[in-house]
Amino acid sequence: MVEAEAELKRLMLAGLAGDAAAHRTLLAAVARHLRNYYRARMRGAPEDAEDLVQETLIAIHTRRDSYDASYPVTAWIYAIARYRMIDHFRRHKRRGGDHIPLDDAPELFTAAEDQASDARRDVMRLLDTLPAKQREAIQLVKLDGMSVKDAAARLNLSESDVKVSAHRGLKALMKLMADAGP
Amino acid sequence: MKTDDLIDALARDPAPPPAPPAPRRMAFALGAGLLLGVVLLVTFFGMRPDIGAAQMPVMMKAMFSALAASVAVPVLLQLAKPGRPLGWRIAAVGGFVLLSAGIVGVALIGGDPTERFQLWMAGAFPWCVAIIPLLAAPTALLLTRLLRDLAPTDLRASGAALGAVSGGIGAMVYAMYCPVDSVAWVVTWYSVAIALCAVLGAFAGARLLRW
Known part of the structure; x- marks a missing residue:
């Protein structure tokens, strides 16, 4: 990644300054680096490697204001990539035992619960990429089950505004989920 | 390829509004944590009865604690964003530990x-080791919330x-x-209490700071 530093840093700074095209080029270039990085470390699990590429891209995108321009951008990307991989192993550590002895059968249910919470977390991660208004509307109305009226009062918006935001946000979220794949 | 679609979706997402700088947010969290700690103290323990006459030792103890917190703050700030080496910040912590050991030595000699x-040992049970982590809890909660927002x-x-930092x-x-x-x-027991807070934080951090 060392030779890439100058180019990636230029793209990163331009993207942070609002240049969407530069940001897109950066994400595409980073995706290629990440794919190499994860494939080399996740031998035998190419789907996991691609999942990690996507998770890391989302993290790099949603946390891009955490980049400190006085340090190399490759160090920033590498730290996030490494963190996402450690987090991935931590989340999947308890899975992966196909041959469970009969005595341990109750653990099967625990494992199923874990998977449900994992899936929910993934949605949460995608939810974070939505604009704040849509995210808050979905959180309150669709996830917390608050009435549109109460949510409107809480967010200081009109009721129709909340409805439209929740609807648009859900559509965007569904698209993101379809794109992100299983 | 689906990853390309994800990149398109992300690229259409507008840039986030700039957040207030992390040091300012941390200063706010520390101030609020200190106030909440004082409220806890007054509610459950009360001030020492002779606090008026004992201003000098109280100030010295508070300053030692503030120094402990302030050598840990740069480390915490540096770790809050990815890919930044600690450098001199960790040396400052080491220097503070040496200074503390020196103070204990001189006081004993x-x-x-x-x-x-x-x-x-003062012939008393060092209650501070149990109570300081308790009084550190509000600060720790506020800092945890802040750190989850950073990366x-x-x-x-x-x-x-x-x-x-919270222990300080x-x-x-x-x-x-x-x-x-x-x-x-x-100096001995406050340091032990703050070190205990750091150990607790290391264990809790692996779970609570995930993002």
Whole structure:
């Protein structure tokens, strides 16, 4: 990644300054680096490697204001990539035992619960990429089950505004989920 | 390829509004944590009765605690964003530990040899080791919330730094209650309490700081 530093840093700074095209080029270039990085470390699990590429891209995108321009951008990307991989192993550590002895059968249910919470977390991660208004509307109305009226009062918006935001946000979220794949 | 679609979706997402700088947010969290700690102290323990007459030792203890917190703050700030080496910040923590050991040494050498052990252990149970982490809790919660909003990638180290900062703030609060004024005792046990906070933070951080 060392030779890439100058180019990636230029793209990163331009993207942070609002240049969407530069940001897109950066994400595409980073995706290629990440794919190499994860494939080399996740031998035998190419789907996991691609999942990690996507998770890391989302993290790099949603946390891009955490980049400190006085340090190399490759160090920033590498730290996030490494963190996402450690987090991935931590989340999947308890899975992966196909041959469970009969005595341990109750653990099967625990494992199923874990998977449900994992899936929910993934949605949460995608939810974070939505604009704040849509995210808050979905959180309150669709996830917390608050009435549109109460949510409107809480967010200081009109009721129709909340409805439209929740609807648009859900559509965007569904698209993101379809794109992100299983 | 689906990853390309994800990139398109992300690229259409507008840039986030700039957040207030992390140091300012941390200063706010520390101030609020200190205040909440004082409220906890007054509610459950009360100030030491002779706080008016004992202003000098109380100030010294609070300043020692504030110094402990302030050498850990740069470490925590540095760890809050990815890909930044610690550099001199970790050396400052090491320097503070050496300074503390030096203070204890000088205080013990300067004391009456027959009373040395008494000066150091005061013949009392060091309650501060249990109470300082308690008074540090509000600060720790506020800092945890702040850090989850930033992007720490070394959760164990970040948790330890967060614990040490919170412990220093907790010790500042505890200084208003602490009845023992022996320098060797205070420096020893306050340091143990703050180190305990750092250890607790390292364990809790791996879980609580995930993002």
